[in-house]
Amino acid sequence: MAIWCPRLSVDRWRLSQGLEIGEGADADPTVLISDTAHGPRIEAANHAGYSAGARHGMMLADARALCPQIKSAAADPAGDFALLEKLALWAQRWGPWSALDPPDGLLVDITAAAHLFGGEVRLLGDVTAAFAKRRLAVRPAIAPTAGAAWALAHFGAHHAILDPHENAHRRLGDLPVAALRLDQDVLIVLNRLGLKHLGDLANIAAGAADRTEAAARDALHRRFRNRQSPSANPLIRLDQLLGRVPEPLLPVVPQQMPLVQRRLMEPLRHRSLLDQVLADLAKDMERVLEGRGEGARRLELGLWRVDGEVIVRRLELAAATREAAHITRLFSDRLENIDAGFGIETVRLRASWAEPLELSQADVEQSAERHGTSLAACIDRLSVRLGADAVRRPVPHASHLPERAQVWQAPLDPEPAPSQLSAQGAFEFHARPLKLLEKSEKIAVLYASPDGYPQRFRWRGKVHEVVRVEGPERIAPEWWRARSGTRLRDYYRIEDAEGRRYWIYRQGLAGDGRGALPDWFLQGLSA
Known part of the structure; x- marks a missing residue:
């Protein structure tokens, strides 16, 4: 259907x-x-x-x-697709499974299920009435194949039904070729060839004794034989519509969110009792997640008061976890200003976002998490206390320029995929200093010649004698971002007489035609 x-x-x-x-x-x-x-x-x-x-x-x-x-x-479009997913799960009341037909359709398998509703005619009436209660316009149709049902729903009569024993060529022949779910450019080609109805295409695809029709069939096969996508090949779509070849569909599987709750015999009004209920729920959630092989990334705690008001507290975690003690400790900071009113009668904990988390032998990180000292636990506690926007962390960024090699992002955001950083590794020819300045600082350098090694430089009012020099390492600008007149950089690793090491660079070359004499900058400090 x-x-x-x-x-x-x-x-x-x-x-x-x-x-x-x-x-x-x-x-x-x-x-x-x-x-x-x-x-x-x-x-x-x-x-x-x-x-x-x-x-x-x-x-x-x-x-x-x-x-x-x-x-x-x-x-x-995202909201429309979310509604379509919910409708697909709801439509399983008419069949064992359903599939999405984006952007605005569903396919439901009603094999051996129509008699439960009094026949196919009454089934279509029940579908129309159910959608009307939701105030949604709908056009359902039933056929032996998904392609034929789609064609009848979009271009057939209202509540159309195609019997398995009925001649599909005769029933569907008058429908336009758009009923084959083809791409727009393919439809334009078929219309230019004079193939405007399914009957025209079916006759040519089936072939005939007449030599002219046989030549037309061969030409049609040659034109679309290299198109493997069903939406780009009318012959494949036609075979799927007539049931000559199978059409795989991906059923919608409902995703059950881990949920635990407590219905209390007496309403709670004291914080100590609420903390005890929260600890019990966290242990229940730990057992549920462990049985599913998952860890929670987002948790929602709902508190139902006697007067009907619902209080919700949400929590996002930096890494998937199912440690009951860690969950309890984080939520305890979110319950400081809870107004219980006349009492709380129901407490519910739900994991609205969970990720696979395999069972593994306890290691240093897991031991630290139990004691609340792991990196993920630290980020969670700081985010809860200070807010997610107040805590940032550096992550690698695919750029060969030192000041763009990393960016700051929220601690709960996922790290960039390794594929996005593939170019980053290609630029790491030399080791970088341990500390980079927030912004390169201009320095005065004395050197023997415009292209020679630096011998002495002044930085922050102090003169440093250079005793060792390594370099240069030339770094070109990002041509796709910088202007055409941007100058090259030559980086040097230097050491002064006091043993301190610096990372400096010369911006530009003498006589490169892109400015006056080169400028020198200090960008990093090494151990």
């Missing part, structure tokens, strides 16, 4: 505004837009917007040229 929601984006926007169909702002021509390089583009429109001439893919400026009164709202 294919379920198509032709106005999913608009219906979701209308429900978010609390409007019924044709009521209030929904009666005005309204479009949902997304920003592009050429300006706002229309993604969907309500009934009044379509009547005013707005269409999917049209630029907002063109639509307002037709109807200046058109209103616009931001489209939310």
